[in-house]
Amino acid sequence: MTHVPVTHITSDGERARRYAALREAMAGAGMDAFVICSRGDEFVRGRVQYVSDIFQWAGRGFVVLPMKGEASFVTDPLWGTGYAMQGMWLNDYRQPDDAGTEIGAILSDHGLATGTIGIVGLADITSVADYNSMRTALPGANWVDATDLFDDVRAIKSQEEIDSTIETGNIMRRVFNALEAEIRPGVQEVDVLSEAHRLARQLGCMEGIALMGRAPFQCFGPGTRGVIEKDDVMVIDLEWGGPLGYWVEVRRVYSFKPPNDEQKAFWEMRVESFEACVQAMKAGEDSDTVLDARDRVYDKYGYDARDANSYTAHGIGIDSLEPPWVPGKPRIMEENMMINLHPAVGGFSDAETGARLGGISIADNVLVGPDGGTRMVDQTDEWIVLDA
Numbered sequence: 153m154t155h156v157p158v159t160h161i162t163s164d165g166e167r168a169r170r171y172a173a174l175r176e177a178m179a180g181a182g183m184d185a186f187v188i189c190s191r192g193d194e195f196v197r198g199r200v201q202y203v204s205d206i207f208q209w210a211g212r213g214f215v216v217l218p219m220k221g222e223a224s225f226v227t228d229p230l231w232g233t234g235y236a237m238q239g240m241w242l243n244d245y246r247q248p249d250d251a252g253t254e255i256g257a258i259l260s261d262h263g264l265a266t267g268t269i270g271i272v273g274l275a276d277i278t279s280v281a282d283y284n285s286m287r288t289a290l291p292g293a294n295w296v297d298a299t300d301l302f303d304d305v306r307a308i309k310s311q312e313e314i315d316s317t318i319e320t321g322n323i324m325r326r327v328f329n330a331l332e333a334e335i336r337p338g339v340q341e342v343d344v345l346s347e348a349h350r351l352a353r354q355l356g357c358m359e360g361i362a363l364m365g366r367a368p369f370q371c372f373g374p375g376t377r378g379v380i381e382k383d384d385v386m387v388i389d390l391e392w393g394g395p396l397g398y399w400v401e402v403r404r405v406y407s408f409k410p411p412n413d414e415q416k417a418f419w420e421m422r423v424e425s426f427e428a429c430v431q432a433m434k435a436g437e438d439s440d441t442v443l444d445a446r447d448r449v450y451d452k453y454g455y456d457a458r459d460a461n462s463y464t465a466h467g468i469g470i471d472s473l474e475p476p477w478v479p480g481k482p483r484i485m486e487e488n489m490m491i492n493l494h495p496a497v498g499g500f501s502d503a504e505t506g507a508r509l510g511g512i513s514i515a516d517n518v519l520v521g522p523d524g525g526t527r528m529v530d531q532t533d534e535w536i537v538l539d540a
Contacts, residue, residue: 159395185218189273198471205239252285270298320394321529342375360392369511403515408540425449433525435487439476456499468492489520
């Protein structure tokens with residue numbers, strides 16, 4: 153097969169580091185192997201990519217990683233093995249009729265028919281059919297959940313992973329800067345966001361989304377045929393995985409005239425609360441302290457997001473959503489965790505005020521450090537006023 157040059161290739165040293173860290177965690181939990189499950193979407197493909205350099209855009213995939221010996225990739229016929237093999241990390245690629253039966257055979261060949269097998273993804277994406285098939289294939293094995301064990305290892309980013317995130321952030325800055333020439337009265341939302349997609353892909357991003365919200369804010373969407381008007385306040389959200397698959401999520405606010413007093417006051421509150429959350433991202437602290445930092449600022453200005461059932465922050469890497477979830481899945485933050493921050497807000501005096509202001513927001517990746525976080529894309533926040 154002709155080799156297709158792909159960008160999502162990690163170094164030999166990084167590959168060795170990941171396997172060593174995962175096997176150390178495996179041994180500490182008394183497990184003999186991981187079965188790492190993925191699905192072809194931005195939220196859960198990254199686990200398999202982390203151990204194989206396989207960027208899977210469709211179907212179901214699995215990597216069997218034993219404590220000793222080589223790993224194997226198993227996929228369903230929907231996606232196949234052709235593109236998977238371009239990662240050139242593994243040597244064993246299989247496309248069986250039944251993935252669970254094949255996984256059982258691989259584990260048996262490693263002498264693990266009665267071993268303790270950790271399933272990565274059992275907590276969230278492994279299908280009942282695949283789980284039952286694996287158990288039927290190896291009835292003597294002890295099947296346990298290893299989702300959090302695996303995710304906690306990959307939550308700590310290496311310098312190579314940090315550099316890959318910075319590369320994605322640099323691309324997003326170029327895309328935003330180019331979009332400023334496209335945003336003008338009379339242009340449809342979809343035309344602006346289509347240009348974002350074109351540029352991001354042309355500059356090497358693997359996959360992503362571009363969203364827009366306009367006041368009065370009801371939601372962010374992928375772009376309608378609605379026409380931008382000269383009095384609009386627009387928020388554009390770009391969420392993209394770069395050439396190595398590492399994601400960033402960044403937002404910027406635009407208008408054609410300076411913000412009025414109400415908008416300016418709300419924006420300044422958002423900037424203050426965002427910075428407070430960044431500074432709260434200290435190694436050794438509980439991730440929920442980010443919520444405390446957010447709420448201290450909101451309390452000063454009469455806002456309240458304590459009852460908001462949405463993420464203020466979440467881990468991010470080669471999946472766009474990784475632990476911790478803030479709120480929902482707290483962790484003790486460790487140095488070099490990568491967290492995307494986009495604080496939820498609420499407590500508006502009435503629904504109309506919420507619609508006017510609620511979508512005005514900030515998002516960026518933040519690297520956890522010993523003395524607080526470091527932003528990865530935008531070092532400062534600016535309400536950008538464009539020429540009409």
